[in-house]
Amino acid sequence: MSTDPQRWVAGHVASLPKSGIRDFFELVAKMKGQDVISLGVGEPDFVTPWHIREAAIFALERGKTYYTSNLGLIELRRAIATYVEQHFNVTYRPEDQILVTVGVSEALDLACRAFVNPGDKVMFHQPCYVSYHPSISLVHGQGIAVPTYARDNFALTAEALRAAWQPGAKMLMLNLPCNPTGGTCSKEQLDKIAAFCREKDLLVLTDEIYSELSFDGAHTSIASLPGMAERTIFLHGFSKAFAMTGWRIGYACGPAPLVDAMMKVHQYSMLCASIIAQEAALEALLRGWDSVLKMREQYHRRRDLVVRRFNEIGLKCHSPRGSFYAFPDVTPTGLTEKEFAVGLLEKEKVAVVPGTAFGENGTGHVRACFATSYEQLIEACNRMERFVGGARRA
Ligand code: PLP
Secondary structure, three states: OOOOHHHHOOHHHHOOOOOHHHHHHHHHHHOOOOOOEEOOOOOOOOOOOHHHHHHHHHHHHOOOOOOOOOOOOHHHHHHHHHHHHHHHOOOOOOOOOEEEEOHHHHHHHHHHHHHOOOOOEEEEEEOOOOOHHHHHHHOOOEEEEEEOOHHHOOOOOHHHHHHHOOOOEEEEEEEOOOOOOOOOOOHHHHHHHHHHHHHOOOEEEEEOOOHHHEOOOOOOOHHHOOOOHHHEEEEEEOOOOOOOHHHOOEEEEOOHHHHHHHHHHHHHHOOOOOHHHHHHHHHHHHHOHHHHHHHHHHHHHHHHHHHHHHHHHOOEOOOOOEOOEEOOEOHHHOOOHHHHHHHHHHHHOEEOEEHHHHOHHHOOEEEEEOOOOHHHHHHHHHHHHHHHHHHHHO
16 A cells, blocks of 8 residues: 555645746745845735734734634724725625635635636636636636736737637636736726626636736726626735735625625635734724825835836836736846746846746746835846846857
Protein backbone atom coordinates (compact mmCIF):
# COMPACT_ATOMS: atom_id res chain seq x y z
CA MET A 1 0.00 0.00 0.00
CA SER A 2 1.23 3.56 -0.78
CA THR A 3 2.44 5.56 2.20
CA ASP A 4 2.50 8.87 0.34
CA PRO A 5 0.22 11.37 2.17
CA GLN A 6 -0.54 12.82 -1.26
CA ARG A 7 -2.98 9.92 -1.80
CA TRP A 8 -5.48 11.65 0.48
CA VAL A 9 -5.46 14.94 -1.44
CA ALA A 10 -8.56 15.37 -3.60
CA GLY A 11 -7.90 15.21 -7.34
CA HIS A 12 -9.27 18.66 -8.12
CA VAL A 13 -6.93 20.16 -5.52
CA ALA A 14 -3.88 18.14 -6.56
CA SER A 15 -4.38 19.28 -10.14
CA LEU A 16 -4.48 23.03 -9.27
CA PRO A 17 -1.42 24.73 -10.75
CA LYS A 18 1.06 26.21 -8.30
CA SER A 19 0.54 29.97 -8.15
CA GLY A 20 3.11 31.77 -10.30
CA ILE A 21 3.25 34.47 -7.65
CA ARG A 22 4.11 31.99 -4.91
CA ASP A 23 6.84 30.53 -7.08
CA PHE A 24 8.38 33.92 -7.51
CA PHE A 25 8.09 34.96 -3.87
CA GLU A 26 9.97 31.86 -2.84
CA LEU A 27 12.83 33.25 -4.89
CA VAL A 28 12.44 36.69 -3.28
CA ALA A 29 12.41 35.10 0.21
CA LYS A 30 15.83 33.51 -0.50
CA MET A 31 17.27 37.03 -0.96
CA LYS A 32 16.11 38.29 2.44
CA GLY A 33 18.45 40.87 3.94
CA GLN A 34 19.87 41.88 0.54
CA ASP A 35 18.33 45.36 0.07
CA VAL A 36 15.59 44.06 -2.21
CA ILE A 37 12.98 46.64 -3.28
CA SER A 38 9.73 44.76 -3.67
CA LEU A 39 7.25 45.88 -6.29
CA GLY A 40 5.83 42.41 -5.97
CA VAL A 41 3.17 42.15 -3.30
CA GLY A 42 -0.21 43.74 -4.07
CA GLU A 43 -0.76 45.39 -0.76
CA PRO A 44 -0.88 49.00 0.49
CA ASP A 45 2.31 50.18 2.18
CA PHE A 46 0.19 52.28 4.56
CA VAL A 47 -0.91 51.04 7.95
CA THR A 48 -4.66 51.11 8.65
CA PRO A 49 -5.58 54.65 9.81
CA TRP A 50 -5.37 55.01 13.57
CA HIS A 51 -9.02 55.85 14.25
CA ILE A 52 -10.02 52.58 12.53
CA ARG A 53 -7.59 50.57 14.66
CA GLU A 54 -8.90 52.43 17.70
CA ALA A 55 -12.47 51.40 16.86
CA ALA A 56 -11.34 47.77 16.97
CA ILE A 57 -9.60 48.29 20.31
CA PHE A 58 -12.71 49.99 21.65
CA ALA A 59 -14.85 47.06 20.46
CA LEU A 60 -12.62 44.68 22.41
CA GLU A 61 -12.77 46.90 25.47
CA ARG A 62 -16.57 46.73 25.33
CA GLY A 63 -16.35 42.93 25.27
CA LYS A 64 -17.34 42.51 21.61
CA THR A 65 -15.87 39.06 21.20
CA TYR A 66 -18.84 37.04 19.95
CA TYR A 67 -20.41 35.83 16.68
CA THR A 68 -22.57 38.29 14.77
CA SER A 69 -25.56 37.50 12.58
CA ASN A 70 -24.46 35.37 9.61
CA LEU A 71 -25.10 38.34 7.32
CA GLY A 72 -22.97 40.65 9.47
CA LEU A 73 -23.72 43.51 11.87
CA ILE A 74 -26.83 45.36 10.72
CA GLU A 75 -25.15 48.75 11.41
CA LEU A 76 -22.34 47.77 9.05
CA ARG A 77 -24.76 46.55 6.38
CA ARG A 78 -26.62 49.87 6.64
CA ALA A 79 -23.36 51.78 6.20
CA ILE A 80 -22.45 49.58 3.20
CA ALA A 81 -25.87 50.24 1.63
CA THR A 82 -25.38 54.01 2.02
CA TYR A 83 -21.85 53.88 0.60
CA VAL A 84 -22.82 51.74 -2.38
CA GLU A 85 -25.79 53.95 -3.14
CA GLN A 86 -23.71 57.16 -2.95
CA HIS A 87 -20.63 55.93 -4.81
CA PHE A 88 -22.07 53.42 -7.30
CA ASN A 89 -25.67 54.49 -7.67
CA VAL A 90 -27.10 51.07 -6.81
CA THR A 91 -29.59 50.49 -4.01
CA TYR A 92 -29.43 47.36 -1.84
CA ARG A 93 -31.54 46.51 1.21
CA PRO A 94 -29.34 46.01 4.28
CA GLU A 95 -31.75 43.32 5.57
CA ASP A 96 -31.40 40.75 2.79
CA GLN A 97 -29.26 42.04 -0.07
CA ILE A 98 -25.89 42.48 1.64
CA LEU A 99 -23.62 39.78 3.05
CA VAL A 100 -20.49 40.69 5.01
CA THR A 101 -17.67 38.27 4.18
CA VAL A 102 -14.12 37.39 5.15
CA GLY A 103 -12.63 39.63 2.48
CA VAL A 104 -13.59 39.73 -1.17
CA SER A 105 -11.72 36.41 -1.32
CA GLU A 106 -14.45 34.64 0.63
CA ALA A 107 -17.16 36.34 -1.44
CA LEU A 108 -15.52 35.10 -4.66
CA ASP A 109 -15.34 31.57 -3.30
CA LEU A 110 -18.95 31.68 -2.06
CA ALA A 111 -20.20 32.93 -5.42
CA CYS A 112 -18.45 30.10 -7.25
CA ARG A 113 -19.80 27.54 -4.80
CA ALA A 114 -23.31 29.00 -4.86
CA PHE A 115 -23.72 29.51 -8.61
CA VAL A 116 -21.42 27.15 -10.52
CA ASN A 117 -22.46 23.55 -11.15
CA PRO A 118 -19.85 21.02 -12.27
CA GLY A 119 -19.19 21.68 -15.95
CA ASP A 120 -20.71 25.19 -15.97
CA LYS A 121 -18.78 27.69 -18.06
CA VAL A 122 -17.52 30.87 -16.42
CA MET A 123 -15.96 33.69 -18.42
CA PHE A 124 -13.30 36.01 -17.03
CA HIS A 125 -11.00 38.55 -18.63
CA GLN A 126 -7.30 37.77 -18.58
CA PRO A 127 -4.66 38.82 -17.42
CA CYS A 128 -6.55 38.58 -14.16
CA TYR A 129 -6.27 38.19 -10.42
CA VAL A 130 -4.63 34.86 -9.61
CA SER A 131 -7.60 33.43 -7.66
CA TYR A 132 -10.24 33.60 -10.37
CA HIS A 133 -9.47 30.53 -12.42
CA PRO A 134 -8.65 28.30 -9.42
CA SER A 135 -11.93 29.35 -7.72
CA ILE A 136 -13.80 28.14 -10.80
CA SER A 137 -11.76 24.92 -11.03
CA LEU A 138 -12.34 24.12 -7.35
CA VAL A 139 -16.07 23.81 -7.99
CA HIS A 140 -15.45 21.81 -11.20
CA GLY A 141 -16.50 24.71 -13.42
CA GLN A 142 -14.93 25.41 -16.75
CA GLY A 143 -13.10 28.73 -17.10
CA ILE A 144 -13.19 30.66 -20.36
CA ALA A 145 -10.45 33.30 -20.53
CA VAL A 146 -11.26 36.41 -22.55
CA PRO A 147 -8.09 38.23 -23.58
CA THR A 148 -7.53 41.94 -22.97
CA TYR A 149 -4.75 43.77 -24.78
CA ALA A 150 -2.20 46.51 -24.11
CA ARG A 151 -3.37 48.27 -27.29
CA ASP A 152 -6.79 48.80 -25.60
CA ASN A 153 -5.21 49.84 -22.27
CA PHE A 154 -6.33 46.40 -21.12
CA ALA A 155 -10.00 47.35 -21.21
CA LEU A 156 -12.33 44.41 -21.76
CA THR A 157 -14.31 44.83 -24.98
CA ALA A 158 -17.72 43.42 -25.90
CA GLU A 159 -16.14 42.20 -29.16
CA ALA A 160 -13.59 40.07 -27.29
CA LEU A 161 -16.37 38.73 -25.08
CA ARG A 162 -18.46 37.76 -28.08
CA ALA A 163 -15.49 36.08 -29.77
CA ALA A 164 -14.73 33.98 -26.66
CA TRP A 165 -18.32 33.19 -25.71
CA GLN A 166 -19.44 29.54 -25.87
CA PRO A 167 -22.99 28.16 -25.69
CA GLY A 168 -23.91 27.39 -22.09
CA ALA A 169 -21.72 30.13 -20.58
CA LYS A 170 -23.38 31.06 -17.29
CA MET A 171 -21.36 33.69 -15.49
CA LEU A 172 -18.93 36.51 -16.24
CA MET A 173 -16.34 37.63 -13.70
CA LEU A 174 -15.29 41.26 -14.00
CA ASN A 175 -12.55 43.08 -12.15
CA LEU A 176 -12.42 46.79 -12.94
CA PRO A 177 -10.02 48.43 -12.29
CA CYS A 178 -8.09 45.25 -12.90
CA ASN A 179 -5.34 43.47 -11.02
CA PRO A 180 -2.73 43.15 -12.63
CA THR A 181 -3.20 45.59 -15.53
CA GLY A 182 -4.91 48.61 -13.96
CA GLY A 183 -7.22 48.51 -16.96
CA THR A 184 -10.84 49.51 -16.72
CA CYS A 185 -13.74 50.16 -19.09
CA SER A 186 -15.35 53.42 -20.16
CA LYS A 187 -19.08 53.86 -19.58
CA GLU A 188 -19.65 53.22 -23.31
CA GLN A 189 -17.65 49.99 -23.21
CA LEU A 190 -19.51 48.88 -20.08
CA ASP A 191 -22.86 49.60 -21.77
CA LYS A 192 -21.90 47.22 -24.58
CA ILE A 193 -20.69 44.55 -22.16
CA ALA A 194 -23.94 44.90 -20.18
CA ALA A 195 -26.01 44.51 -23.37
CA PHE A 196 -24.05 41.37 -24.20
CA CYS A 197 -24.67 39.94 -20.71
CA ARG A 198 -28.41 40.58 -21.05
CA GLU A 199 -28.46 39.05 -24.55
CA LYS A 200 -26.69 35.89 -23.35
CA ASP A 201 -28.43 35.82 -19.95
CA LEU A 202 -25.13 35.90 -18.05
CA LEU A 203 -24.89 36.31 -14.30
CA VAL A 204 -22.21 38.92 -13.57
CA LEU A 205 -19.80 38.80 -10.66
CA THR A 206 -18.15 42.21 -10.45
CA ASP A 207 -15.15 42.63 -8.17
CA GLU A 208 -14.66 46.39 -7.72
CA ILE A 209 -12.15 46.24 -4.88
CA TYR A 210 -9.93 48.87 -6.59
CA SER A 211 -12.71 51.34 -7.43
CA GLU A 212 -11.53 53.88 -4.83
CA LEU A 213 -8.15 53.87 -6.53
CA SER A 214 -9.45 55.28 -9.83
CA PHE A 215 -7.23 58.09 -11.09
CA ASP A 216 -8.71 59.28 -14.36
CA GLY A 217 -12.36 60.11 -14.03
CA ALA A 218 -15.32 58.57 -12.31
CA HIS A 219 -15.71 54.85 -11.77
CA THR A 220 -18.89 53.25 -13.12
CA SER A 221 -20.23 49.97 -11.78
CA ILE A 222 -21.87 47.59 -14.24
CA ALA A 223 -24.47 46.97 -11.50
CA SER A 224 -25.74 50.54 -11.98
CA LEU A 225 -26.57 50.10 -15.67
CA PRO A 226 -30.16 49.48 -16.76
CA GLY A 227 -31.34 45.92 -16.20
CA MET A 228 -28.07 44.86 -14.57
CA ALA A 229 -28.64 44.98 -10.79
CA GLU A 230 -30.98 41.99 -11.09
CA ARG A 231 -28.23 39.85 -12.69
CA THR A 232 -25.17 41.17 -10.85
CA ILE A 233 -23.36 40.27 -7.67
CA PHE A 234 -21.32 43.29 -6.59
CA LEU A 235 -18.19 42.58 -4.54
CA HIS A 236 -16.20 45.10 -2.59
CA GLY A 237 -14.00 45.27 0.47
CA PHE A 238 -11.76 47.26 2.75
CA SER A 239 -8.34 45.78 1.99
CA LYS A 240 -7.12 48.20 -0.66
CA ALA A 241 -8.91 51.54 -0.16
CA PHE A 242 -8.54 51.61 3.65
CA ALA A 243 -5.25 49.68 3.87
CA MET A 244 -6.95 46.85 5.75
CA THR A 245 -5.62 43.67 4.09
CA GLY A 246 -4.96 41.91 7.39
CA TRP A 247 -8.46 42.48 8.77
CA ARG A 248 -10.04 40.14 6.23
CA ILE A 249 -13.29 41.93 5.60
CA GLY A 250 -15.40 42.52 2.49
CA TYR A 251 -18.97 42.09 1.26
CA ALA A 252 -21.28 40.93 -1.51
CA CYS A 253 -24.47 42.69 -2.62
CA GLY A 254 -27.09 41.46 -5.05
CA PRO A 255 -30.62 40.19 -5.59
CA ALA A 256 -31.95 38.73 -2.31
CA PRO A 257 -32.29 35.09 -3.56
CA LEU A 258 -28.69 35.13 -4.81
CA VAL A 259 -27.31 36.68 -1.62
CA ASP A 260 -29.31 34.06 0.29
CA ALA A 261 -27.67 31.28 -1.76
CA MET A 262 -24.23 32.64 -0.87
CA MET A 263 -25.33 33.01 2.75
CA LYS A 264 -26.29 29.33 2.85
CA VAL A 265 -22.69 28.37 2.07
CA HIS A 266 -21.25 31.07 4.34
CA GLN A 267 -23.32 30.01 7.38
CA TYR A 268 -21.83 26.50 7.24
CA SER A 269 -18.28 27.58 6.45
CA MET A 270 -17.37 30.92 8.05
CA LEU A 271 -20.52 31.59 10.13
CA CYS A 272 -19.66 35.28 10.09
CA ALA A 273 -16.77 37.67 9.61
CA SER A 274 -14.82 38.66 12.73
CA ILE A 275 -16.83 41.10 14.85
CA ILE A 276 -13.69 43.13 15.55
CA ALA A 277 -13.03 43.57 11.84
CA GLN A 278 -16.70 44.45 11.31
CA GLU A 279 -16.54 47.20 13.94
CA ALA A 280 -13.39 48.55 12.31
CA ALA A 281 -15.01 48.44 8.86
CA LEU A 282 -17.98 50.40 10.17
CA GLU A 283 -15.64 53.13 11.43
CA ALA A 284 -13.84 53.12 8.07
CA LEU A 285 -17.05 53.74 6.14
CA LEU A 286 -18.31 56.38 8.55
CA ARG A 287 -15.14 58.40 9.09
CA GLY A 288 -12.32 57.03 6.92
CA TRP A 289 -12.69 59.10 3.76
CA ASP A 290 -9.99 61.71 4.42
CA SER A 291 -7.46 58.92 4.69
CA VAL A 292 -8.68 57.27 1.49
CA LEU A 293 -8.25 60.59 -0.35
CA LYS A 294 -4.74 61.10 1.01
CA MET A 295 -3.66 57.57 0.10
CA ARG A 296 -5.19 57.90 -3.37
CA GLU A 297 -3.20 61.12 -3.95
CA GLN A 298 -0.02 59.27 -3.06
CA TYR A 299 -0.82 56.37 -5.39
CA HIS A 300 -1.68 58.81 -8.17
CA ARG A 301 1.67 60.60 -7.85
CA ARG A 302 3.51 57.28 -7.78
CA ARG A 303 1.60 56.02 -10.81
CA ASP A 304 2.65 59.05 -12.83
CA LEU A 305 6.26 58.52 -11.78
CA VAL A 306 6.53 54.84 -12.69
CA VAL A 307 4.65 55.18 -15.98
CA ARG A 308 6.89 58.08 -17.03
CA ARG A 309 10.07 56.29 -15.97
CA PHE A 310 9.13 52.91 -17.50
CA ASN A 311 8.46 54.57 -20.84
CA GLU A 312 11.72 56.55 -20.62
CA ILE A 313 13.58 53.31 -19.96
CA GLY A 314 12.02 51.81 -23.07
CA LEU A 315 9.48 49.54 -21.39
CA LYS A 316 6.23 50.43 -23.07
CA CYS A 317 3.72 51.07 -20.33
CA HIS A 318 0.16 52.32 -20.67
CA SER A 319 -1.12 54.44 -17.81
CA PRO A 320 -3.23 52.29 -15.47
CA ARG A 321 -6.51 54.11 -14.86
CA GLY A 322 -6.94 52.50 -11.48
CA SER A 323 -5.44 50.09 -8.88
CA PHE A 324 -1.78 50.30 -7.78
CA TYR A 325 -0.28 48.17 -10.53
CA ALA A 326 1.63 49.02 -13.70
CA PHE A 327 1.95 46.32 -16.35
CA PRO A 328 4.82 47.28 -18.67
CA ASP A 329 5.82 45.41 -21.82
CA VAL A 330 9.34 44.02 -21.35
CA THR A 331 9.76 42.47 -24.82
CA PRO A 332 11.93 45.39 -26.10
CA THR A 333 14.68 44.01 -23.83
CA GLY A 334 14.72 40.74 -25.77
CA LEU A 335 13.93 38.87 -22.54
CA THR A 336 10.84 36.86 -21.65
CA GLU A 337 8.81 38.13 -18.69
CA LYS A 338 10.29 35.40 -16.49
CA GLU A 339 13.88 36.09 -17.57
CA PHE A 340 13.28 39.79 -16.98
CA ALA A 341 11.85 39.27 -13.48
CA VAL A 342 14.51 36.78 -12.39
CA GLY A 343 17.35 38.81 -13.93
CA LEU A 344 16.13 42.07 -12.39
CA LEU A 345 15.86 40.43 -9.00
CA GLU A 346 19.26 38.75 -9.14
CA LYS A 347 21.22 41.62 -10.69
CA GLU A 348 19.50 44.71 -9.30
CA LYS A 349 17.44 43.42 -6.36
CA VAL A 350 14.09 44.67 -7.57
CA ALA A 351 11.15 42.28 -7.39
CA VAL A 352 8.37 42.41 -10.00
CA VAL A 353 6.01 39.58 -10.93
CA PRO A 354 6.12 37.86 -14.37
CA GLY A 355 2.88 38.65 -16.23
CA THR A 356 2.18 34.98 -16.93
CA ALA A 357 1.43 34.53 -13.19
CA PHE A 358 -1.87 36.20 -14.20
CA GLY A 359 -2.56 33.92 -17.15
CA GLU A 360 -1.04 33.34 -20.56
CA ASN A 361 -2.33 36.69 -21.83
CA GLY A 362 0.21 38.30 -19.51
CA THR A 363 3.05 37.03 -21.71
CA GLY A 364 5.71 39.68 -22.37
CA HIS A 365 4.69 41.83 -19.38
CA VAL A 366 5.57 42.14 -15.71
CA ARG A 367 3.45 43.51 -12.88
CA ALA A 368 5.01 46.28 -10.79
CA CYS A 369 3.04 47.29 -7.71
CA PHE A 370 3.60 50.95 -6.86
CA ALA A 371 2.29 50.73 -3.30
CA THR A 372 5.80 51.65 -2.14
CA SER A 373 7.28 55.01 -1.12
CA TYR A 374 8.09 57.57 -3.82
CA GLU A 375 11.79 57.47 -2.92
CA GLN A 376 11.91 53.68 -3.17
CA LEU A 377 10.15 53.87 -6.53
CA ILE A 378 12.74 56.35 -7.85
CA GLU A 379 15.51 53.99 -6.76
CA ALA A 380 13.71 50.93 -8.19
CA CYS A 381 13.32 52.69 -11.58
CA ASN A 382 17.00 53.68 -11.60
CA ARG A 383 18.00 50.10 -10.93
CA MET A 384 15.62 48.92 -13.63
CA GLU A 385 17.15 51.38 -16.09
CA ARG A 386 20.61 49.92 -15.38
CA PHE A 387 19.28 46.41 -15.83
CA VAL A 388 17.52 47.20 -19.12
CA GLY A 389 20.67 48.94 -20.42
CA GLY A 390 22.68 45.82 -19.56
CA ALA A 391 20.14 43.48 -21.14
CA ARG A 392 20.18 45.55 -24.35
CA ARG A 393 23.98 45.44 -24.57
CA ALA A 394 24.10 41.69 -23.92
N1 PLP B 1 -9.86 40.76 -5.74
C1 PLP B 1 -8.79 41.28 -6.34
C2 PLP B 1 -8.89 41.73 -7.76
C3 PLP B 1 -7.57 41.40 -5.66
O1 PLP B 1 -6.51 41.94 -6.26
C4 PLP B 1 -7.49 40.93 -4.33
C5 PLP B 1 -6.22 40.99 -3.58
O2 PLP B 1 -5.17 41.26 -4.09
C6 PLP B 1 -8.64 40.39 -3.74
C7 PLP B 1 -9.81 40.33 -4.48
C8 PLP B 1 -8.64 39.89 -2.34
O3 PLP B 1 -9.27 40.84 -1.54
P1 PLP B 1 -9.52 40.64 0.01
O4 PLP B 1 -8.29 41.08 0.72
O5 PLP B 1 -10.69 41.53 0.29
O6 PLP B 1 -9.83 39.21 0.22
